[in-house]
Amino acid sequence: MYKLSARIEINGERRWTITQVSSVEIERDTDTLTDLCKITLPRRMLWDGMRESPVRRGDQVRVSLGYDNELRLLFVGYVREIGVKTPIVLICEDEMYSLKSRQTKPQAYRSVSVETLIRDQGYTGELRVLGEQSLGQYRVTTDTVASLLGKLRDQGIRVFFRLEEGVPVLYAGLLLEHNTGGEVQVVASGLNLIGDNQLEQQHADAMRLKIKVISHQRDNKCIRVEVGDQDGELRTLHTYGRSKAEAEAWGKEEYKRLKRDGLKGSLTTFCIRPLDKLDLIGVKLEGKRMGVYQVSKVTIKYGADGYHQTITLGQRIRD
Numbered sequence: 001m002y003k004l005s006a007r008i009e010i011n012g013e014r015r016w017t018i019t020q021v022s023s024v025e026i027e028r029d030t031d032t033l034t035d036l037c038k039i040t041l042p043r044r045m046l047w048d049g050m051r052e053s054p055v056r057r058g059d060q061v062r063v064s065l066g067y068d069n070e071l072r073l074l075f076v077g078y079v080r081e082i083g084v085k086t087p088i089v090l091i092c093e094d095e096m097y098s099l100k101s102r103q104t105k106p107q108a109y110r111s112v113s114v115e116t117l118i119r120d121q122g123y124t125g126e127l128r129v130l131g132e133q134s135l136g137q138y139r140v141t142t143d144t145v146a147s148l149l150g151k152l153r154d155q156g157i158r159v160f161f162r163l164e165e166g167v168p169v170l171y172a173g174l175l176l177e178h179n180t181g182g183e184v185q186v187v188a189s190g191l192n193l194i195g196d197n198q199l200e201q202q203h204a205d206a207m208r209l210k211i212k213v214i215s216h217q218r219d220n221k222c223i224r225v226e227v228g229d230q231d232g233e234l235r236t237l238h239t240y241g242r243s244k245a246e247a248e249a250w251g252k253e254e255y256k257r258l259k260r261d262g263l264k265g266s267l268t269t270f271c272i273r274p275l276d277k278l279d280l281i282g283v284k285l286e287g288k289r290m291g292v293y294q295v296s297k298v299t300i301k302y303g304a305d306g307y308h309q310t311i312t313l314g315q316r317i318r319d
Contacts, residue, residue, distance in 0.1 A: 002067040004307055008039060010079070012059035016047070022087055023303030024063060026075050030158055030277045030296050030314070033150055035094040037063055037075040040303075043087045053088055055079060061092045065271070065302050073166050074274055074300060095125070095161045095168035099146040107140040111218065114157065114172050121145050123170065130173030136218040136240050155216065156238025162276060171278075174238060187269055187311070188284035194308055196285065198266040204259050208232030211258075213251040215242040227251040228259075262291050262316040271307045274300055280317060292317045 008018040022040040029035065039061075047054050059079045064071040078097040083089035104121055112120075113133040123145065142148045149159040152172065161168045187193055210232040215223040218241065225248045237254060239247060263283060275281065275298050283290040296314030301307070 004302065005066050005069045005071055006302065007064040007071055009062040009064075010055055010059050011061075012054070012056050014054065016054075021302075023301070024065060025302075026063065026298075026300040028162075028277045028298045028300075030160060033146065033153060033160060034096040035075070035077070035161065037061070037077060037092040037094075039063070039090040039092065041088045041090070045088065053082065055082055055088075055090065057082065061090070063092075065274075065300070065307065067272075067307070072274060073163070076163060076166065076168055094163075095170075096146055096149075099123075099149065100144055102145045104140055104142055104145055104148055107138075109135075109138045111136055112138050114152070118149075118170070118172065121148065126164075126167055126169040128169055128171050128173075130171065134240050136216060137220060156214070156236065160277070162278060184279040184281060185273055185275060186282040186284060187267060189286050191284075192269045192272060193267060193285075194270060195268040198310075199263050199313075200265045202262055202264050204261050207259050209255060209259050210234050211251040211255045212236045213239060213242075213247040213254075215239045215244075215247040217241065223247055225251060228255045258315065260316060263293070263313055266297075266310050266312040268308055268310045271300060271302070271309045274298075274309060275311055281311065281313075283313075289319070291319050 006019060006021050006024065008021060010016045020042055022042055025038045027036045057079055061077055061079055062073060063075040064073045066072050077092045077094040079090055080093045080097060081091040107120055112135050114129045114135060115127060115133060117135060117138065118127060140148060142151055152159050157172055157174055159172045162171055208229040208231055210226060210228040210230060212224065212226050212234060214236065216238065217223065223244050225244060227248060239250065242250065275295050277295050277298060279295045280292055281295060282292045293316050294314040295311055297312035299310045
């Protein structure tokens with residue numbers, strides 16, 4: 001039987017290493033700006049013989065989880081909140097926490113790319129921009145770098161950190177096509193699947209889907225077009241500088257790509273190999289191959305009930 005193992009490293013005024021925790025929950029999501037980690041410490045936690053917690057807001061945190069002391073680094077970030085009750089609960093945020101206190105530099109551009117916009121605000125870390133780069137005419141008016149990235153999200157550009165080889169990498173993009181070279185993991189009945197009650201089979205001929213494309217122009221005006229089923233589920237796509245004809249053509253391509261047979265929803269697996277957002281997984285149910293999907297969200301739970309992950313499926317990549 002596998003034995004659960006954990007290592008929580010907290011670095012503030014002093015460095016602490018904790019190997020016994022009551023529970024850990026990590027949420028990684030392409031639809032949110034910030035990933036979260038909730039750590040519940042043991043009820044009788046002692047700090048060099050003292051009961052009072054020395055942990056402070058802003059302390060750095062690294063969380064590694066696994067089985068039989070085979071640990072994998074799953075979260076790097078900062079303490080945002082410290083519970084006042086026993087057991088103590090730490091709420092932590094990923095690297096986005098540091099950008100929430102970094103002031104922006106007012107800028108105005110006739111035309112700017114996503115990468116230039118972010119780099120001009122002093123961000124020097126790893127950056128991956130997926131899809132279109134150009135934002136056209138743009139003015140920085142927000143107070144912090146994180147709020148600037150939040151504004152980009154409101155315009156349809158997904159922005160978040162992803163942990164790669166222990167390094168937080170900032171992703172920004174319209175269409176998140178990453179790691180399309182092969183499957184990271186196969187999820188299959190009788191192998192690693194715990195539950196699939198939240199999965200639904202969708203059929204292309206029964207789907208109702210409406211695509212709205214908003215093309216932002218250099219003069220700050222927008223061209224809006226809609227394609228697909230008028231009574232369908234709405235998907236909004238943002239682009240920059242496309243004409244009405246180009247925006248409509250792009251919307252039709254997306255409609256055709258999204259309206260296909262496949263699965264939607266979530267499934268739960270053992271956490272032998274933790275997944276991250278943008279990873280690819282192949283799904284096999286009762287011996288039948290159901291396609292390859294990009295991971296949209298992962299919630300990792302570690303504690304008395306075991307160590308498992310709930311995976312929300314994003315777009316279907318291939319059969």
